[in-house]
Amino acid sequence: MNxxxxxxxxxxxxxxxxxxxxxxxxxxxxxxxxxxxxxxxxGNWGNVNWQQFKGKTLNVLITSxxxxxxxxxxxxxxxxxxxxxxxxxxxxxxxxxxxQIVDFSSHMGEYDLGNIGFANREEFAQPGYLADLxxxxxxxxxxxxxxxxxxxxxxxxxxxxxxxGKLVYIPFTAEFFLLxxxxxIFKQLNxxxxxxxxxxxxxxxxxxxxxxxxxxxxxxxxxRELPGSSEAGWNLFCTANRMNVDFLNYKAMTSNVAxxxxxxxxxxxxxxxxxxxxxxxxxxxxxxxxxxxxxxxIAMTVGGNAxxxxxxxxxxxxxxxxxxxxxxxxxxxxxxxxxxxGWGVNAxxxxxxxAWLFVEWATSPTLMNQIAPEYGxxxxxxxxxxxxxxxxxxxxxxxxxxxFMLNQGVNPDPGLINAKYGETADIISKEMSNIIAGIKNVDxxxxxxxxxxxxxxxxxxx
Amino acid sequence: xxxxxxxxxxxxxxPYIAIMPVALIVLLLGAVPAGYTFxxxxxxxxxxxxxxxxxxxxNFVTLLTDDPRFVHALVFTLCFALVATSLELVIGFFIxxxxxxxxxxxxxxxxxxxxLLVPFVVAPVVxxxxxxxxIYDQTFGYLNNVLKLVGIxxxxxxxxxxxxxxxxxxxxxxxxxxxIVIILYAAISSIEVSIFDASKIDxxxxxxxxxxxxxxxIRPIIVIGCILRFMDALKMxxxxxxxxxxxxxxxxxxLSIFATTQAFTYFHMGYAAAAAFLFLLVVVFLVAxxxxxxxx
Numbered sequence: 001m002n003x004x005x006x007x008x009x010x011x012x013x014x015x016x017x018x019x020x021x022x023x024x025x026x027x028x029x030x031x032x033x034x035x036x037x038x039x040x041x042x043g044n045w046g047n048v049n050w051q052q053f054k055g056k057t058l059n060v061l062i063t064s065x066x067x068x069x070x071x072x073x074x075x076x077x078x079x080x081x082x083x084x085x086x087x088x089x090x091x092x093x094x095x096x097x098x099x100q101i102v103d104f105s106s107h108m109g110e111y112d113l114g115n116i117g118f119a120n121r122e123e124f125a126q127p128g129y130l131a132d133l134x135x136x137x138x139x140x141x142x143x144x145x146x147x148x149x150x151x152x153x154x155x156x157x158x159x160x161x162x163x164x165g166k167l168v169y170i171p172f173t174a175e176f177f178l179l180x181x182x183x184x185i186f187k188q189l190n191x192x193x194x195x196x197x198x199x200x201x202x203x204x205x206x207x208x209x210x211x212x213x214x215x216x217x218x219x220x221x222x223x224r225e226l227p228g229s230s231e232a233g234w235n236l237f238c239t240a241n242r243m244n245v246d247f248l249n250y251k252a253m254t255s256n257v258a259x260x261x262x263x264x265x266x267x268x269x270x271x272x273x274x275x276x277x278x279x280x281x282x283x284x285x286x287x288x289x290x291x292x293x294x295x296x297x298i299a300m301t302v303g304g305n306a307x308x309x310x311x312x313x314x315x316x317x318x319x320x321x322x323x324x325x326x327x328x329x330x331x332x333x334x335x336x337x338x339x340x341x342g343w344g345v346n347a348x349x350x351x352x353x354x355a356w357l358f359v360e361w362a363t364s365p366t367l368m369n370q371i372a373p374e375y376g377x378x379x380x381x382x383x384x385x386x387x388x389x390x391x392x393x394x395x396x397x398x399x400x401x402x403x404f405m406l407n408q409g410v411n412p413d414p415g416l417i418n419a420k421y422g423e424t425a426d427i428i429s430k431e432m433s434n435i436i437a438g439i440k441n442v443d444x445x446x447x448x449x450x451x452x453x454x455x456x457x458x459x460x461x462x
Numbered sequence: 463x464x465x466x467x468x469x470x471x472x473x474x475x476x477p478y479i480a481i482m483p484v485a486l487i488v489l490l491l492g493a494v495p496a497g498y499t500f501x502x503x504x505x506x507x508x509x510x511x512x513x514x515x516x517x518x519x520x521n522f523v524t525l526l527t528d529d530p531r532f533v534h535a536l537v538f539t540l541c542f543a544l545v546a547t548s549l550e551l552v553i554g555f556f557i558x559x560x561x562x563x564x565x566x567x568x569x570x571x572x573x574x575x576x577x578l579l580v581p582f583v584v585a586p587v588v589x590x591x592x593x594x595x596x597i598y599d600q601t602f603g604y605l606n607n608v609l610k611l612v613g614i615x616x617x618x619x620x621x622x623x624x625x626x627x628x629x630x631x632x633x634x635x636x637x638x639x640x641x642i643v644i645i646l647y648a649a650i651s652s653i654e655v656s657i658f659d660a661s662k663i664d665x666x667x668x669x670x671x672x673x674x675x676x677x678x679x680i681r682p683i684i685v686i687g688c689i690l691r692f693m694d695a696l697k698m699x700x701x702x703x704x705x706x707x708x709x710x711x712x713x714x715x716x717l718s719i720f721a722t723t724q725a726f727t728y729f730h731m732g733y734a735a736a737a738a739f740l741f742l743l744v745v746v747f748l749v750a751x752x753x754x755x756x757x758x
Contacts, residue, residue, distance in 0.1 A: 282620020
């Protein structure tokens with residue numbers, strides 16, 4: 001075969017491959033769309049004309065997290081149901097938040113909607129970047145109110161979506177801290193899950209004594225320590241709220257950090273770590289804590305309820321089936337600040353009505369019932385009684401702990417929900433880090449935090 | 463009177479045309495953002511509380527006179543970059559000198575040089591997570607497990623205010639010294655063998671060989687390596703962000719971390735821009751200083 005013929009064959013094959021590729025891709029896409037269409041047609045979707053914005057494109061930005069992956073699998077179903085196209089972009093949370101705020105503040109309207117975290121709600125709501133969704137909920141052309149049943153949301157859960165009387169997002173998760181503890185170790189040492197902070201310290205002391213005596217190998221306790229507002233700052237502020245202490249009063253612009261109450265929180269948080277955590281955990285974030293717990297090195301901690309999926313997966317967790325879940329220790333008046341993710345619509349979106357249809361679909365009882373068994377922390381109350389959901393959860397104790405928190409354990413309006421949370425929590429968490437590292441004592445750290453906060457206009461309360 | 467030149471008009475304009483695309487890219491990616499940063503720095507621009515308000519030089523005055531955190535970040539950045547660059551140069555030079563030694567087998571030298579390239583193909587953030595979790599961590603890390611085996615207490619990065627900067631420095635040395643090694647190896651290898659032979663005949667010892675023969679010959683390369691590494695060390699971000707997040711407290715907070723926190727955690731865009739612009743001025747000043755040294 002001469003060179004010209006060989007070259008001709010290669011060119012022919014290349015042309016065939018190039019021509020065939022789109023056809024193959026298209027065929028795959030069609031199949032996926034058919035599957036989506038079938039899925040979208042399943043269930044009761046209420047009396048809404050889902051096709052009224054057919055042909056439009058929605059740009060959605062969401063934090064890359066397990067529930068986002070669950071939603072991603074359903075996007076084809078939404079596209080089949082509505083005839084709209086959805087660009088569903090996942091980004092890590094830090095970059096999602098930056099990109100979102102830059103887009104929203106520039107009023108470009110690049111993203112029609114996205115997930116909003118409860119703690120960062122005011123960063124978006126206060127400047128008016130989010131549309132008021134109440135108008136869409138009450139619009140019969142867009143929402144079948146009886147089917148959508150917004151009353152299905154526990155009052156504290158939906159209340160967190162309001163900012164200054166405006167409904168700025170509709171929640172799709174309801175998250176909070178739960179006490180995780182090793183049932184096998186607790187049984188071996190005849191311990192019960194602590195309910196108060198005194199109990200917590202006493203239980204940690206017993207676990208620590210058992211470790212030092214060689215009865216167990218796990219360390220008694222650990223909590224987040226890497227400084228930063230969305231790292232240890234969040235855990236520290238939540239611990240304070242469970243003790244019924246607010247480090248800052250953002251309305252009165254006063255700081256309670258150096259008050260006896262503020263110092264007692266700092267003392268408790270840092271001394272529990274110094275006394276009972278594994279050595280060298282000063283830069284531990286959530287990832288390291290989860291890994292240590294999964295590998296059986298921690299006997300007790302507080303962690304998000306959504307994390308049960310990692311803990312109970314035998315493929316990645318040595319403690320699967322050995323984890324107990326209970327409400328975290330709280331004082332009589334203390335509550336855990338709720339954490340939830342909600343869908344919010346960009347006030348500058350050119351497709352706000354169409355974006356609402358996405359929010360309505362994503363937070364509808366129909367879809368949430370379908371997908372909740374995959375992520376375990378739905379925002380709607382009715383889902384917790386659904387047989388499919390109950391079957392998928394680690395046990396009734398987990399569901400009971402979740403229902404307790406949903407109904408009476410969370411504060412939907414904690415003082416820390418403020419646009420200035422990020423800056424102030426960062427400052428206080430850095431001083432907390434100084435205490436753990438032994439660079440400062442509690443008095444010095446609290447005083448230095450107050451000095452930094454006073455430059456921002458906060459007056460020390462003591 | 464007509465001017466005469468060895469080049470005609472087209473020959474003389476061609477170089478300008480040839481560098482035009484690069485000049486435009488530098489302008490668009492360097493000068494325009496720098497100009498915009500300066501404009502931002504003159505405003506009180508809160509991302510969560512628009513609109514921006516012109517406040518003149520107030521951000522600069524606050525940074526320099528009333529923000530000990532900025533001053534600490536500036537001092538830490540400069541000290542860290544100076545120490546890291548100096549150590550990398552010294553260590554890198556001796557490794558390069560060893561590898562270029564004609565008595566070292568070519569196979570061995572080439573194998574080491576290949577291994578030294580590994581840090582270049584690993585993303586800094588991946589390398590940082592590796593150091594944070596698999597090397598330094600007392601629960602998961604290899605280093606501490608090995609130390610424990612030989613009876614040495616583990617390394618706790620977050621104990622006191624010295625361990626964290628040293629931990630970051632060691633990591634930086636391991637990851638970045640290979641760059642110096644590679645370029646200095648190339649420079650030393652390119653020295654004519656006759657120069658070494660002549661110096662041997664003149665009876666120079668090992669130290670004189672380095673100080674009076676090698677270093678003077680490869681000095682321009684050393685300065686270039688020094689400038690590149692110094693600039694890199696000044697703007698280091700990933701390693702600190704991942705391993706310590708600037709902690710404990712503010713101990714390892716450098717200017718990159720400071721400016722990023724001001725911009726994207728506190729949303730003080732104007733203030734962050736002022737910090738970034740001051741940082742730019744410091745870098746330009748120091749690099750200009752080094753560039754002058756090249757000419758000496």
